[in-house]
Amino acid sequence: MTTAATEPVTRVRGKRPPEGEPVVDRALALLAAFDASRRTLSLRELSRRSGIPVSSTLRLAGRLLAWGALERDDQGRYSIGLRLLEVASLAPRGHGLRQVALPFMSDLAAVTRQHVQLAVREGHEATLVERFSSHSAVAVRYRVGGKLPLHCTGMGLALLAFAPLEVQEEVLAQPLRGEPDQNLIPPAVMRRTLAEVRRERLAIYRRMEEPPIVAVAAPIFGEREEAIAAIGLLLPEREAQPRRIGYAVQTAAQSISRQLGAPSMLDASRHGAHEQG
DSSP: OOOOOOOOOOTTTTTTOTTTHHHHHHHHHHHHHTTTTTTTEOEEEEHHHOOOOOOHHHHHHHHHHHSSEEEEOOTTTEEEHHHHHHHHHHOOOHHHHHHHHHHHHHHHHHHHSSEEEEEEEETTTEEEEEEEOOOOOOOEEEEEEETTEEETHHHHHHHHTOOHHHHHHHTTTTTOOTTTTOOOOOHHHHHHHHHHHHHTOOEEEEOOOOSSSEEEEEEEEEESOOOOEEEEEEEEGGGOOOOHHHHHHHHHOOOOOOOOTTEEEEEEHHHHHHHOO
């Protein structure tokens, strides 16, 4: 399953864009018209979803095609170009982290034959930056590059528990619902969950769907003792042994943290023991 489709940019059809609106904003609006459920778009669909007139869409799409940000198939339908992937791979928070984490993720995947995932926090969400998967692994809800909620995923909880206090309070101030049941999670319950994650340095989240799935995740720390990422396993509940699996995930997280310059685990443990809220 995938995340919900991104809403198209709100614009008034048939009217010129606001005075002084940069061309780059309109080009970005074209790129934002694509999402996980709309990977290819015709010219008119691209115009409609971006809110840009067809003539301007054609001109801007041509520029993006020439640069490689868009591609066009034999039917004239547009899709995101590989040039954007090349540029995105240069992002420091993704590239350096991935290079360090990949060997440990590969080892976990070989042992568990399930999904091993890597995510970073962006505001009030997490972004899935890498995944290793076995052919026999359970179906996944989120795609690489997609967004994950912080409050109801294993890696999200690992990131939220060690996020700055103001970020935690902003998230807790919102109505929080579980997935897929959509039951409201009381803030007091979420605070206790986050306190346990900080204490254990391990997040365990059970997703009660069919079949039930268990996510086990641990935070990855950087040189300034901040949680810069999370590594997690996703596996069927019938095969889950969260504490035993959790030890392997924690070990991988600690190894990655050391290579990223995190303090010794003794110092980090003192840091993690500090209760927030």
